[in-house]
Amino acid sequence: xADVKSTWNARVTASPHLHEGSSTARIMISVIVxxxxxxxxxxxxxxxxxxxxxxxxxxxxxxxxxVIARLQRRFTLNDWSAVLTGLLIGYNMPxxxxxxVPVIASVFAIAVVKMAFGGLGRNWMNPALAGxxxxxxxxxxxxxxxxxxxxxxxxxxxxxxxxxxxxAGLMNFEGSVNGPVQxxxxxxxxxxxxxxxxxxxxxxxxxxxxxxxxxxxxxxxxEVSALLLLLGSLYLFAKKIITWEIPVSYIGTFALxxxxxxxxxxxxxxxxxxxxxxxxxxxxLLGALYMAxxxxxxxxxxxxxxxxxxxxxxxxxxxxxYGSFPEGVSLAIIIMNMFVPLINRATRPVVFGRVKExxx
Amino acid sequence: MAFIRKTFGGGGVHPHDFKSLSNDIPIRNAPIPPEAVIPxxxxxxxxxxxxxEPGEEVREGMLIGKAPGVxxxxxxxxxxxxxxxxxxxxxxxxxxxxxxVVEFEGEFERGTTQERPWRDRQPQELLDxxxxxxxxxxxGATFPTPIKFTTREGSPVEFFxxxxxECEPFLTADHRLMLERTDAVLGGIEIVGRILxxxxxxxxxxxxxxDAIETLSAAIRDRGxxxxxxxxxxxxxxxxxKQLLKALIGREVxxxxxxxxxxxxxxxxxxxxxxxxxxxxxxxxxxxxxxxTGTALKRPANFKVRIGTPxxxxxxxxxxxxxxxEKIVAGGPMMGFALADPGVPVVKGTSxxxxxxxxxxxxxxxxxxxxxxxxxxxxxxxLSPTTLYKWIEHREYQEAVASGLMxxxxxxxxxxxxxxxxxxxxxxxxxxxxxxxKG
Numbered sequence: 001x002a003d004v005k006s007t008w009n010a011r012v013t014a015s016p017h018l019h020e021g022s023s024t025a026r027i028m029i030s031v032i033v034x035x036x037x038x039x040x041x042x043x044x045x046x047x048x049x050x051x052x053x054x055x056x057x058x059x060x061x062x063x064x065x066x067v068i069a070r071l072q073r074r075f076t077l078n079d080w081s082a083v084l085t086g087l088l089i090g091y092n093m094p095x096x097x098x099x100x101v102p103v104i105a106s107v108f109a110i111a112v113v114k115m116a117f118g119g120l121g122r123n124w125m126n127p128a129l130a131g132x133x134x135x136x137x138x139x140x141x142x143x144x145x146x147x148x149x150x151x152x153x154x155x156x157x158x159x160x161x162x163x164x165x166x167x168a169g170l171m172n173f174e175g176s177v178n179g180p181v182q183x184x185x186x187x188x189x190x191x192x193x194x195x196x197x198x199x200x201x202x203x204x205x206x207x208x209x210x211x212x213x214x215x216x217x218x219x220x221x222x223e224v225s226a227l228l229l230l231l232g233s234l235y236l237f238a239k240k241i242i243t244w245e246i247p248v249s250y251i252g253t254f255a256l257x258x259x260x261x262x263x264x265x266x267x268x269x270x271x272x273x274x275x276x277x278x279x280x281x282x283x284x285l286l287g288a289l290y291m292a293x294x295x296x297x298x299x300x301x302x303x304x305x306x307x308x309x310x311x312x313x314x315x316x317x318x319x320x321x322y323g324s325f326p327e328g329v330s331l332a333i334i335i336m337n338m339f340v341p342l343i344n345r346a347t348r349p350v351v352f353g354r355v356k357e358x359x360x
Numbered sequence: 361m362a363f364i365r366k367t368f369g370g371g372g373v374h375p376h377d378f379k380s381l382s383n384d385i386p387i388r389n390a391p392i393p394p395e396a397v398i399p400x401x402x403x404x405x406x407x408x409x410x411x412x413e414p415g416e417e418v419r420e421g422m423l424i425g426k427a428p429g430v431x432x433x434x435x436x437x438x439x440x441x442x443x444x445x446x447x448x449x450x451x452x453x454x455x456x457x458x459x460x461v462v463e464f465e466g467e468f469e470r471g472t473t474q475e476r477p478w479r480d481r482q483p484q485e486l487l488d489x490x491x492x493x494x495x496x497x498x499x500g501a502t503f504p505t506p507i508k509f510t511t512r513e514g515s516p517v518e519f520f521x522x523x524x525x526e527c528e529p530f531l532t533a534d535h536r537l538m539l540e541r542t543d544a545v546l547g548g549i550e551i552v553g554r555i556l557x558x559x560x561x562x563x564x565x566x567x568x569x570x571d572a573i574e575t576l577s578a579a580i581r582d583r584g585x586x587x588x589x590x591x592x593x594x595x596x597x598x599x600x601x602k603q604l605l606k607a608l609i610g611r612e613v614x615x616x617x618x619x620x621x622x623x624x625x626x627x628x629x630x631x632x633x634x635x636x637x638x639x640x641x642x643x644x645x646x647x648x649x650x651x652x653t654g655t656a657l658k659r660p661a662n663f664k665v666r667i668g669t670p671x672x673x674x675x676x677x678x679x680x681x682x683x684x685x686e687k688i689v690a691g692g693p694m695m696g697f698a699l700a701d702p703g704v705p706v707v708k709g710t711s712x713x714x715x716x717x718x719x720x721x722x723x724x725x726x727x728x729x730x731x732x733x734x735x736x737x738x739x740x741x742x743l744s745p746t747t748l749y750k751w752i753e754h755r756e757y758q759e760a761v762a763s764g765l766m767x768x769x770x771x772x773x774x775x776x777x778x779x780x781x782x783x784x785x786x787x788x789x790x791x792x793x794x795x796x797x798k799g
Contacts, residue, residue, distance in 0.1 A: 004675045004702050010688045010715075012698040014786035016772030017687050017716055018375055018529065022779040023724040027732075079727050121728035121780075300733035300744060344747075351764040352369075352602065352741040353615040 024120075027295075028080035030241050032087055034232035035290060039091060041228050042221035044195065045149040046095035050221045054090030056099045060106035061086030068115040081120045085109055088128035088291065091222020092283070092330070095147045101139055105131035125337045126297045129330045136330070146218040152192030161219050162212070162281040165189050167326035176267030179274040180281075181208050183266060192216070212280035223283040233289040242293040245305035246312075250288040253313025255279065262321060284316065287329035297337045304340075304347035312336045365567070365593040368603040371740035372595045373773045375529050375694070377568060378720075382653040382660040383532040387540055389664050390650075390677060394464050396439050396668030397449060397705040398424065401457035403502040405431035412460060416443045420468055421644050424460050427491075433504045433708075434494035438646035438666040441465035452690035452697040452704050459705070462668070475547075475640045483555045486639055493638035494645045494708075498630030499523060499599065500691055502709035505635070508625055509555050518623035519609055520558035522549055522632060524565040524572065525592065525599035528692025531712045533649040534629040536662045538565070538572040541633055542579045544640075548632030549587060551639050556625055561587040562608050566594040596694060597771040601626040603740055615767050630711070650706055652678050654715035656685040665706050671713045672702025685715040686723070694772040727780045735774035735784060741767050745774035749787040757795035765791050 043051045065082040069075055076082070086106055093102050109131030114123045136143045146161045160168065166180050169187050177183045185208070194202045194216050201214045205227075211217055215225030223229075236242045255275045262273020279285065292298065292312050299308050312332045319328025401407035408425030418424060418437040425435030437460075444461045451457050478486065491506040511517055522545075526534040538545060553561060565573050570591075577589045592598055592607055602613045604626060611622045619626050627635075630649065637643040646667055653660035658679030665674065671690065675681070689696040690710055706713075735745040743764045751760035768788045775784040 004672045004680050007681050007684070008672075008688070008702055010685050010698065010700075012700045013687070014783055014789060015689075015693075015695050015697065015770070016776050016785065017689050017693040017696065017698065017714075017721055018776060019722045019724075019781070020373070020375065020777055021722045022777070024727040024730055024780050025724075027730075027779055078725075081730075119728065121730045295730045295732035298731070298733075300731060300736045300746065302733075302737065305733070348763075349736060349739070349742040349744060351615055351743060351767050352606075353612045353617065353767070354742075354764075 037228040057090035058086030064110040163326035249309030257317035367593040398668035436644040499628035527599035548636035651712040655720040656683040656717035738773040752791035
């Protein structure tokens with residue numbers, strides 16, 4: 001007969017004794033992997049310096065977190081969140097930025113925004129976005145000068161992103177033009193072909209919208225390829241690492257507002273805004289899919305997530321169309337981060353068997 | 361069958377059920393233990409008062425522990441023999457209890473299988489019989505059954521709900537009972553029907569047991585009964601009585617209330633079976649069906665086990681471990697208790713013994729809460745487990761209670777989905793104890 005007593009070597013813990021198998025590290029690694037294609041695209045399009053920017057951001061984040069955690073006699077790198085923060089900071093940088101800018105952004109993000117509040121889970125703001133905003137206000141010139149994709153050739157120096165070009169152009173614009181894409185063409189915003197080996201993409205997605213969709217435009221390293229950002233998010237949706245609430249309410253609200261009022265600056269009527277242009281140009285997809293969905297700095301409940309997404313969408317619209325910046329994603333998300341405790345409080349779930357009541 | 365399959369409201373999880381390890385293995389008798397360790401505390405409420413002394417001879421089924429009040433239950437000798445000692449032991453729950461240790465000796469009297477007439481007996485007599493034979497809720501909560509059946513004047517029972525959900529993964533004891541002891545289960549329901557006179561009898565069974573749904577439905581038709589079998593979409597924790605009522609009749613038991621508040625009484629399949637044996641056969645609750653299974657066990661089985669049998673004996677009867685077990689659990693894997701000692705006895709509420717391998721328990725190290733909100737989405741009771749846990753961590757127990765801590769049933773959905781591997785259920789248990797202490 002089997003001797004149960006001598007082979008009894010079991011752990012004693014509280015229930016439950018099963019787990020679905022997820023872990024913090026697995027979530028972070030999944031997001032990192034799903035972001036990689038868009039980053040590789042950026043490096044291919046903008047050149048090797050972009051890779052150094054990304055690597056420097058990651059290195060600065062990891063080292064900062066290691067040192068601070070070490071001072072607290074902790075080790076936290078095994079949750080992989082520092083790598084993800086670094087990666088996102090790199091993705092949010094213009095391709096030709098001097099290396100010290102992303103390094104400072106990373107140190108600020110990890111040291112001030114994350115570790116000063118107690119590390120992962122206690123930061124009340126998205127560290128990567130806070131880091132980006134910090135350096136945007138500190139080195140505004142460097143953070144808003146853009147490089148055209150290298151395949152466009154050395155004479156295609158723009159200095160402006162698509163959104164920035166439109167915004168600046170609208171400052172002294174009177175009259176009427178049929179939306180931002182025609183505006184770009186009329187004002188001579190350059191365009192160019194893709195590198196040879198990527199040229200089929202250009203044929204499948206032709207024209208200016210096609211260029212916006214595949215990412216053949218100037219912009220931040222990781223934000224330009226709408227196509228690859230969307231593809232990466234499919235896996236995250238499938239694995240339920242991101243749920244529909246935030247991206248859908250964010251993008252939906254933003255799209256509605258753009259459709260409603262986005263045509264006005266071009267002298268157009270109500271309900272003529274160019275939604276597709278605004279979804280693809282700039283950092284909206286990177287923000288709505290990968291940054292607003294940051295678990296730590298977004299609400300707990302589904303209802304709360306929807307409120308948060310709606311708010312971020314509305315603010316992004318407001319800043320882009322009526323603000324003095326061409327882009328509003330980072331600021332919009334950061335502002336909504338600050339409302340999260342309030343949103344959590346307002347959307348507490350109703351306890352089973354209790355009648356829904358007003359304020360207690 | 362309807363297109364929208366019935367189930368409870370929000371939350372819940374759907375773990376892999378591992379039922380195929382044991383769901384087609386017929387119930388067989390576990391060996392009689394050489395020594396039965398019979399705790400006097402096998403139920404919610406006060407422990408039974410010991411009626412025997414060391415050295416005393418006991419017969420099978422003899423009353424050895426008497427319930428001191430209504431909120432308690434009688435305890436009977438599960439085997440014939442001699443009382444070796446009365447000692448303090450640890451139960452599976454980690455609580456301590458006095459236990460009567462009976463050394464097996466002598467003969468079994470041939471128990472009768474002849475059904476005694478009960479159909480014309482008064483409800484009160486039937487209730488007394490149930491109390492006498494020490495029947496408690498067999499689903500795991502071990503609430504003394506007679507209290508559940510004592511209804512208030514002027515509040516009639518609309519629904520008597522039989523819980524055949526068995527939503528915990530691995531467990532197949534109730535499933536086998538419904539298949540193999542169909543007539544006794546239905547007989548038990550009829551007895552309860554006589555006590556409660558409910559307007560309607562519903563039997564809830566999850567769709568992962570299609571054969572049980574079919575067998576019971578057919579037997580009900582054959583007998584001309586008007587019980588309704590309802591197939592439910594498989595989802596944990598549907599076997600919780602509040603969730604089951606929500607699924608079956610669409611009403612919520614008020615927070616802090618009882619099923620009776622919404623005109624219902626719920627009993628487990630195992631309980632109605634025990635009621636049948638108690639009333640129709642005059643047999644006290646001295647054995648129960650236990651599923652012994654797991655990913656680290658050689659030969660899973662469904663046993664009829666004498667109360668007081670050490671779990672180690674059952675695991676040995678199954679051929680021992682096939683793999684080094686990470687955990688050995690009494691009950692289901694979601695709400696059961698990890699065991700430290702093979703000497704812990706099977707009690708009235710023990711529905712299963714599980715040996716879980718390292719792979720199936722998917723251990724990972726704990727990190728801080730990342731606020732993903734998965735526990736909130738998974739909680740079927742509308743709580744925010746992460747918020748409660750933070751209150752408890754900061755010793756703000758009254759705040760936790762105000763946020764609904766006492767509505768937590770410790771079903772484990774939150775901890776099951778938590779990627780940060782925070783021991784949320786452990787926190788809730790601690791919070792409840794501490795908040796009661798502080799009064």
